[in-house]
Amino acid sequence: MSGSKILEGLKEALEYAGGDESKARVRIVKVPDQVDVKAIRENLKMSQREFAAAFGFPLATVQNWEQGRRKPEGSARMLLRIIEEAPETAERVLQTG
Amino acid sequence: MSGSKILEGLKEALEYAGGDESKARVRIVKVPDQVDVKAIRENLKMSQREFAAAFGFPLATVQNWEQGRRKPEGSARMLLRIIEEAPETAERVLQTG
DNA sequence: TGACATGTACGCCAATGGCGTATATATACA
DNA sequence: TGTATATATACGCCATTGGCGTACATGTCA
Numbered sequence: 001m002s003g004s005k006i007l008e009g010l011k012e013a014l015e016y017a018g019g020d021e022s023k024a025r026v027r028i029v030k031v032p033d034q035v036d037v038k039a040i041r042e043n044l045k046m047s048q049r050e051f052a053a054a055f056g057f058p059l060a061t062v063q064n065w066e067q068g069r070r071k072p073e074g075s076a077r078m079l080l081r082i083i084e085e086a087p088e089t090a091e092r093v094l095q096t097g
Numbered sequence: 098m099s100g101s102k103i104l105e106g107l108k109e110a111l112e113y114a115g116g117d118e119s120k121a122r123v124r125i126v127k128v129p130d131q132v133d134v135k136a137i138r139e140n141l142k143m144s145q146r147e148f149a150a151a152f153g154f155p156l157a158t159v160q161n162w163e164q165g166r167r168k169p170e171g172s173a174r175m176l177l178r179i180i181e182e183a184p185e186t187a188e189r190v191l192q193t194g
Numbered sequence: 195t196g197a198c199a200t201g202t203a204c205g206c207c208a209a210t211g212g213c214g215t216a217t218a219t220a221t222a223c224a
Numbered sequence: 225t226g227t228a229t230a231t232a233t234a235c236g237c238c239a240t241t242g243g244c245g246t247a248c249a250t251g252t253c254a
Contacts, residue, residue, distance in 0.1 A: 029191045031153040047231065056128040056175050058212060067233060070210060073242060075173035078153050078191055082179060085190040093182045094126045094175055144200065155243055164202065167241060170211065 035072065035080045037065040044087055055083060056094060132169065132177045134162040141184055151188060152180060 041051040041062075048066070052059040064070035072080060083090045138148040138159070145163070149156040161167035169177060180187045 027188070027192050028150045029153040029188075049231080053125045056126040056171060058171070060213070061211060063232075063234085064211085069234080072172070073210060074153060074155070075169070075176050075242090076210095079172050079176040079179070082176070082187060082190050086186055089183055089186050090179060091124070091126075093179050095124050146200080157244070158242060160201075160203085161242085166203080170241060172211090173242095 029078075031074045032077050032081060035077050035084070037062065037072070037080060040080060040084045041066075043084075054091060055079075126175075128171045129174050129178060132174050132181070134159065134169070134177060137177060137181045138163075140181075152176075153191060 041048065044051065046054065048062050049059055051057070052062045061070070065072050079090075138145065141148065143151065145159050146156055148154070149159045158167070162169050176187075
């Protein structure tokens with residue numbers, strides 16, 4: 001793979017580090033390698049069905065994640081972290097759709 | 098497809114409507130059919146590279162979305178809506194990874 | 195002119211989403 | 225007992241997407 005993704009990340013980091021603060025609007029975000037969907041859901045005291053309905057996931061997808069059959073891809077992992085850290089915000093925004 | 102997804106949604110809605118408020122913890126969320134990634138990004142005054150770095154998307158994926166070559170799947174559309182409505186929260190949470 | 199940033203464009207492949215269906219278990223209720 | 229319901233586990237299937245590489249056009253600035 002030759003680390004091209006890492007190189008790109010470094011390029012972006014240099015972009016960030018290189019200049020003054022005013023130019024560096026953006027911090028580089030690291031996508032978590034894995035998230036514990038079941039733990040997040042149980043902390044919210046929801047059933048699989050409730051959790052799926054509340055955040056717009058297909059029920060089967062939540063089940064696949066929790067059973068380790070599938071791994072949520074990048075965007076889903078990010079969303080799940082937001083749900084973990086700020087569930088009220090997530091629910092509020094998503095319900096206003 | 099026979100509308101099985103719709104049926105499940107109805108089942109969940111009945112679950113919600115059936116009981117008292119105390120049991121109905123969860124509102125059913127509708128995943129937006131499409132999101133305007135370019136508009137969201139430009140509102141934040143970011144380049145594609147900045148936007149990707151700030152929220153953990155691969156740059157190529159952002160480009161695919163904006164060019165209409167790919168459509169962000171459900172979880173990504175939800176995340177994008179949160180970025181649209183509460184970018185500060187999204188950045189804050191994701192940076193604390 | 196050259197270097198660089200930005201954005202468009204396309205090919206490729208493994209992995210996931212999204213769907214169906216079957217099974218197991220616990221609980222509630224007639 | 226029997227049966228209905230909720231909850232969760234488990235697996236097969238396939239189209240779509242993510243994630244990667246690469247090339248090209250344009251604009252800007254030194």
